[in-house]
Amino acid sequence: MMRRSLSTMPCVLIKRNMLPPRPKxxxxxxxxxxxxxxxxxxxxxxxxxxxxxxxxxxxHVPTGIIVSCQETRSRDQNRKxxxxxxxxxxxxxxxxxxxxxxVPTVREAALNERARQQKRSKERKSRxxxxxxxxAKEKEERERAEEEEQILxxxx
Amino acid sequence: MPRLCPRIVRSxxxxxxLLPLLLPECRTVEQARQELQWIQNELPTKRSVVRxxxxxxxxxxxxxxxxxxxxxxxxxxxxxxxxxxxxxxxxWAMDLIRGxxxxxxxxxxxxxxxxxxxxxxxxxxxxxxxxxxxxxIDLEVTAVDVSPAAIQLTRENSKKLKxxxxxxxxxxxxxxxHLHTRSDQQIDILVSNPPYIKKSDFNKExxxxxxxxxxxxxxxxxxxxxxxxxxxxxxxxxNVESFVYELGSLVQFNYVKYRIKSHPLLKTYWxxxxxxxSNGKPRCVYGFKTSNSFCKEIFKNFGSLIYRSTISK
Numbered sequence: 001m002m003r004r005s006l007s008t009m010p011c012v013l014i015k016r017n018m019l020p021p022r023p024k025x026x027x028x029x030x031x032x033x034x035x036x037x038x039x040x041x042x043x044x045x046x047x048x049x050x051x052x053x054x055x056x057x058x059x060h061v062p063t064g065i066i067v068s069c070q071e072t073r074s075r076d077q078n079r080k081x082x083x084x085x086x087x088x089x090x091x092x093x094x095x096x097x098x099x100x101x102x103v104p105t106v107r108e109a110a111l112n113e114r115a116r117q118q119k120r121s122k123e124r125k126s127r128x129x130x131x132x133x134x135x136a137k138e139k140e141e142r143e144r145a146e147e148e149e150q151i152l153x154x155x156x
Numbered sequence: 157m158p159r160l161c162p163r164i165v166r167s168x169x170x171x172x173x174l175l176p177l178l179l180p181e182c183r184t185v186e187q188a189r190q191e192l193q194w195i196q197n198e199l200p201t202k203r204s205v206v207r208x209x210x211x212x213x214x215x216x217x218x219x220x221x222x223x224x225x226x227x228x229x230x231x232x233x234x235x236x237x238x239x240x241x242x243x244x245x246x247x248w249a250m251d252l253i254r255g256x257x258x259x260x261x262x263x264x265x266x267x268x269x270x271x272x273x274x275x276x277x278x279x280x281x282x283x284x285x286x287x288x289x290x291x292x293i294d295l296e297v298t299a300v301d302v303s304p305a306a307i308q309l310t311r312e313n314s315k316k317l318k319x320x321x322x323x324x325x326x327x328x329x330x331x332x333x334h335l336h337t338r339s340d341q342q343i344d345i346l347v348s349n350p351p352y353i354k355k356s357d358f359n360k361e362x363x364x365x366x367x368x369x370x371x372x373x374x375x376x377x378x379x380x381x382x383x384x385x386x387x388x389x390x391x392x393x394x395n396v397e398s399f400v401y402e403l404g405s406l407v408q409f410n411y412v413k414y415r416i417k418s419h420p421l422l423k424t425y426w427x428x429x430x431x432x433x434s435n436g437k438p439r440c441v442y443g444f445k446t447s448n449s450f451c452k453e454i455f456k457n458f459g460s461l462i463y464r465s466t467i468s469k
Contacts, residue, residue: 037434039243045437046244046404047353047375049363052218053190054243073194074226075243 014114020107023091025083033086034059037075038068056082065089157364174206177213181365191218198222215365228253228283233313237305239374241279244433245349245402248440249280251431251458252347252400253287259453260293268295269341273328273348274381275299276374278310280347282319302327303373329384343396344451346389350381352404379411382441386415390422398444398451409441413463416443424466427452431459 038055039045055070056078067089069082088105095103104112160179168175168185178188195208199222208221219225219234226232227241228250234240256268268288272281281299288295299321301307307325314321326333353362353375366375382401389396403409409430416422425447431440442458444451446465455461 037243037247039435044361044404045433045435046242046402046439047239047349047351048357048361048366048404050217050219050240050366050370051243052194053187070190072226074231075246076226076229 014110014117019110022107023087025087032061034061054078058082058086060086063093065093174209177209181212181215215368217365217369227279230283230286230317232277232279233309234277235309237371238309239276239370241277244439247433248431249283253284255454255458256288257291259450262453263450265450268293268344270295270297270345271343272299274350275301275310276306278313281321282313282317285319285321298322298324300324300326300328329380341395346396346399349402351375351377352408354378382408382412397448400440400442402440406438409438412441417463427461427465428463429455429459429461
């Protein structure tokens with residue numbers, strides 16, 4: 001009771017569908033990057049070998065950030081995913097972190113906050129549940145005691 | 157191919173029991189891990205994953221096991237007896253599409269006619285048709301192959317991906333198909349990924365999984381198809397406005413260039429260029445008539461022009 005009355009900050013609940021958007025790859029960034037396709041191949045290539053992987057590497061020239069992607073078998077998909085990755089890396093770069101000590105982006109901060117809120121609400125719910133169970137138990141005991149007393153009294 | 161280091165095999169086995177099976181083809185643990193991920197994502201049951209890994213250890217191409225290969229935005233079905241589309245082919249096909257879109261924005265063309273020889277799975281023909289008609293370009297695509305399995309698979313792909321193209325079964329080396337086309341019918345772009353591995357290179361340079369499982373018909377030939385291009389399509393047919401042929405070595409490029417350069421007629425109006433792939437290997441020979449400004453625009457950033465026709469000089 002005490003704690004609740006003291007907290008005056010209104011708590012903004014973060015909804016899952018209201019999260020800040022993922023950093024997007026803007027079309028103007030296309031001019032700032034160098035794209036490379038790595039197939040890890042010395043030797044002939046073409047019909048002579050059959051590589052399944054297609055690694056895409058992007059270099060953002062102004063900052064020197066390099067990301068690569070080979071998550072899927074499709075080069076088309078990998079190019080898209082690499083761009084998303086680069087957009088995220090740039091967002092982190094903007095928020096001022098270094099690679100060893102990075103600062104979370106707006107979205108990540110919101111995600112962390114959401115995780116905290118969910119944990120707290122879970123705790124609150126479980127506490128409420130235990131409290132209600134405890135009071136019910138106490139009530140039952142009290143009633144039983146009363147009943148026993150009544151029985152005793154009626155025997156006298 | 158050097159022997160796999162036993163230490164690597166052991167460390168792979170510690171990570172996942174199936175990884176060592178993938179090592180003979182993948183060579184590195186990182187690559188094997190990636191491939192296992194793909195197999196697990198695409199196959200429904202644990203049992204089929206195990207079976208796929210065993211097949212992989214016997215050098216069966218992954219595309220035959222999973223049944224598909226991404227090609228641009230398409231997912232092309234792959235089956236034994238038909239060549240699996242390569243990334244190099246995808247790369248130049250995408251570049252060609254970009255060129256065509258740029259050219260079409262500058263000059264409106266009523267209808268574009270494209271022929272794809274030795275189509276195999278139909279990948280180039282289908283990708284061109286799909287990407288270009290999405291951009292509102294009107295075009296007619298014809299795919300030709302000699303192998304019944306390839307024709308069957310191209311039909312299947314065309315039906316499954318809902319991309320209508322004309323499919324012809326013909327042996328271009330002996331059927332004189334170029335004479336059966338209507339004399340007034342212009343072929344704007346003739347594309348092909350013909351077999352281009354020399355017989356003498358086949359045993360020592362071709363990867364084992366290709367050697368064992370992909371059709372020789374789609375792989376081994378010397379200069380036959382480049383000769384066919386010059387003699388039949390450029391000289392006898394004469395209605396071809398431009399061409400792109402994939403190749404495996406500079407010998408093939410030099411042959412095409414030499415034939416055009418030394419022919420009294422062809423040398424006056426044909427331009428020849430060479431395109432490298434992103435691995436730095438010569439990959440395509442292309443050519444276009446000087447008189448055709450539309451085709452000239454297509455190949456502006458495609459590769460580097462090596463021979464200019466005598467008219468343009």
